[in-house]
Amino acid sequence: MIVTLEDVRHIARLARLAFDEEELLAMRGEMEALLSHFSRIDTLDTSLVPPTTSVLPLANVLREDTPHLGLSHEDALQNAPEQEGGFFRIRTFLEDAFPRVPALQGSERIPAKT
Amino acid sequence: MPKPTIGLEVHVQLRTDSKMFCACPMEFGAEPNTRVCPVCLALPGSLPVLNRVALESTIALGLALHCHITPFSQFHRKNYFYPDLPKGYQISQYDLPLASDGYLTLPKESIAASFKKVGIIRVHMEEDTAKSIHGASLAHNVGYALLDFNRSGVPLLEVVSAPDLESPEEASAYLVELRAILRTLGISSGNMEEGALRCDVNISLDRGTRAEVKNLNSFRAVRKALEYEFQRQCERVERGEAVLLETRHWDEAKGVTIPGRSKEEAEDYRYFPEPDLLPLEIDVRWVEQVHRSLPELPEGRRERLASLGLHPSEAITLAHNPELACFFDGALEVGAPPKETANWLLGEVQRILHAGGKSLEETPLTPVRLAELLRLIQQGVISSKGGKALLEVMLTSDRPPAELVEALGLAQVSDPVQIRLWVQEAIAANPKQSEQYRQGKEALLAFFAGQVMKKSFGNANPELLDRILKEELQATA
Numbered sequence: 010m011i012v013t014l015e016d017v018r019h020i021a022r023l024a025r026l027a028f029d030e031e032e033l034l035a036m037r038g039e040m041e042a043l044l045s046h047f048s049r050i051d052t053l054d055t056s057l058v059p060p061t062t063s064v065l066p067l068a069n070v071l072r073e074d075t076p077h078l079g080l081s082h083e084d085a086l087q088n089a090p091e092q093e094g095g096f097f098r099i100r101t102f103l104e105d106a107f108p109r110v111p112a113l114q115g116s117e118r119i120p121a122k123t
Numbered sequence: 124m125p126k127p128t129i130g131l132e133v134h135v136q137l138r139t140d141s142k143m144f145c146a147c148p149m150e151f152g153a154e155p156n157t158r159v160c161p162v163c164l165a166l167p168g169s170l171p172v173l174n175r176v177a178l179e180s181t182i183a184l185g186l187a188l189h190c191h192i193t194p195f196s197q198f199h200r201k202n203y204f205y206p207d208l209p210k211g212y213q214i215s216q217y218d219l220p221l222a223s224d225g226y227l228t229l230p231k232e233s234i235a236a237s238f239k240k241v242g243i244i245r246v247h248m249e250e251d252t253a254k255s256i257h258g259a260s261l262a263h264n265v266g267y268a269l270l271d272f273n274r275s276g277v278p279l280l281e282v283v284s285a286p287d288l289e290s291p292e293e294a295s296a297y298l299v300e301l302r303a304i305l306r307t308l309g310i311s312s313g314n315m316e317e318g319a320l321r322c323d324v325n326i327s328l329d330r331g332t333r334a335e336v337k338n339l340n341s342f343r344a345v346r347k348a349l350e351y352e353f354q355r356q357c358e359r360v361e362r363g364e365a366v367l368l369e370t371r372h373w374d375e376a377k378g379v380t381i382p383g384r385s386k387e388e389a390e391d392y393r394y395f396p397e398p399d400l401l402p403l404e405i406d407v408r409w410v411e412q413v414h415r416s417l418p419e420l421p422e423g424r425r426e427r428l429a430s431l432g433l434h435p436s437e438a439i440t441l442a443h444n445p446e447l448a449c450f451f452d453g454a455l456e457v458g459a460p461p462k463e464t465a466n467w468l469l470g471e472v473q474r475i476l477h478a479g480g481k482s483l484e485e486t487p488l489t490p491v492r493l494a495e496l497l498r499l500i501q502q503g504v505i506s507s508k509g510g511k512a513l514l515e516v517m518l519t520s521d522r523p524p525a526e527l528v529e530a531l532g533l534a535q536v537s538d539p540v541q542i543r544l545w546v547q548e549a550i551a552a553n554p555k556q557s558e559q560y561r562q563g564k565e566a567l568l569a570f571f572a573g574q575v576m577k578k579s580f581g582n583a584n585p586e587l588l589d590r591i592l593k594e595e596l597q598a599t600a
Contacts, residue, residue: 063402069404072173074175095154
């Protein structure tokens with residue numbers, strides 16, 4: 010299993026994590042170790058096992074369409090870092106639209122490890 | 124001239140009582156963050172459970188669109204970071220959409236029975252995101268966004284059409300038809316202004332590279348954006364430039380599409396099966412049960428109405444307005460004639476409602492009462508003109524129509540003796556005109572009819588009047 014540095018960079022970007030070169034190399038090693046561990050599963054013969062998405066012998070667990078009020082307005086907002094007029098208030102990254110994958114930079118850089 | 128190829132992706136908010144995966148009430152316009160719970164706020168440890176009505180609504184729409192309903196389905200997580208999606212993923216469907224491979228038929232104005240089939244690739248379930256209000260609309264909040272989670276977890280269906288549409292008009296007709304189906308099924312308000320119907324379009328020239336235009340929130344925006352985008356792509360091709368695979372945004376104010384997120388940063392949603400939700404097994408019996416509960420759909424309805432002798436445009440209008448269609452059918456059930464009912468319901472009734480800014484449900488007019496009005500006209504108790512005056516009052520009063528006819532003095536006079544008397548008076552009072560008529564100025568017949576109508580306060584039976592007037596004018600010769 011080969012994980013390239015570009016793979017690590019891509020996944021880090023999707024996870025909004027910023028790594029320096031040293032961290033990228035370390036992550037590559039860790040990811041390779043993980044994947045090679047999982048690759049052992051591929052050696053098992055699963056030809057007689059149907060594809061499974063849930064291990065529980067259940068399907069169609071449904072809820073009737075009956076409304077109940079959930080959290081009070083106060084409780085809902087209680088942990089909001091900022092609020093205004095009953096809304097959660099957050100910092101935007103751009104004026105017009107949030108980019109889905111913004112480049113992390115400067116003060117926004119999140120350390121990969123502590 | 125190149126031809127546009129258009130496909131639509133429509134997001135439909137369902138009109139259930141509670142959200143998709145939690146019991147929070149659905150209420151458009153509620154105070155922000157007052158219809159929320161741990162599930163739709165993505166608090167740790169909360170578990171989603173699927174709403175039965177949302178599922179059955181999806182099956183119903185799938186059937187209405189002639190789709191195959193999958194016997195086995197499940198949810199996936201679509202992973203991406205965005206402030207309106209606190210879980211970091213949207214619960215959606217990926218390779219096992221609930222319904223697939225169907226079609227929708229478009230009516231043609233001229234012949235209600237002539238259709239174009241538009242393929243439906245898939246219908247799948249997902250959840251809506253929170254609503255964000257951006258700083259730009261709040262001067263003191265530039266650089267901030269405000270989030271309302273009332274919309275988070277609202278049941279959403281994504282309906283993906285095949286690229287079978289060939290003009291902006293067809294795209295618009297497709298949306299109108301889809302909305303009619305949703306409203307007839309009663310599963311969505313289909314209201315674009317409230318965001319219950321949201322549309323992304325894909326357009327290419329002669330099936331070349333396509334561009335996607337996102338978030339078109341009115342019928343007009345869909346048509347305008349497609350017209351603009353078709354023009355833009357044609358001009359590129361004329362200049363020898365390639366059309367780029369990209370996502371563009373519609374700028375309503377400027378009337379142009381502008382490039383958005385570039386697709387070179389390929390979307391990487393890392394879909395995987397949602398472990399918090401169990402799979403769905405939908406057996407044939409369940410599908411049949413939903414099928415039996417389906418109401419008459421627009422396609423069948425417009426055919427039936429056209430077969431009753433209605434003009435195709437009337438049949439289409441009624442098929443697109445389920446409430447009106449039910450009203451129409453209600454009047455027919457108590458014996459009202461189809462053509463006249465359609466005529467009055469779509470003509471005079473709409474005109475008065477429109478002028479007063481009211482909807483039919485806000486008035487005391489019922490199918491039975493409309494049928495009574497039509498009967499009064501048919502029986503000659505009131506004239507057609509008197510009927511209009513009566514209708515005006517019946518839209519605000521619930522008194523019996525016959526009583527109103529009396530009270531308003533609308534009863535048509537069909538007594539030949541009385542009419543002959545008025546006619547004789549009119550002729551006696553206008554000897555000059557009567558002489559001119561006899562000399563061949565037949566247009567004066569209308570003048571005399573007018574004189575008699577004045578005397579009768581508009582209530583003289585017009586056919587009788589015409590006959591007696593001719594007799595008397597000849598007789599005085």
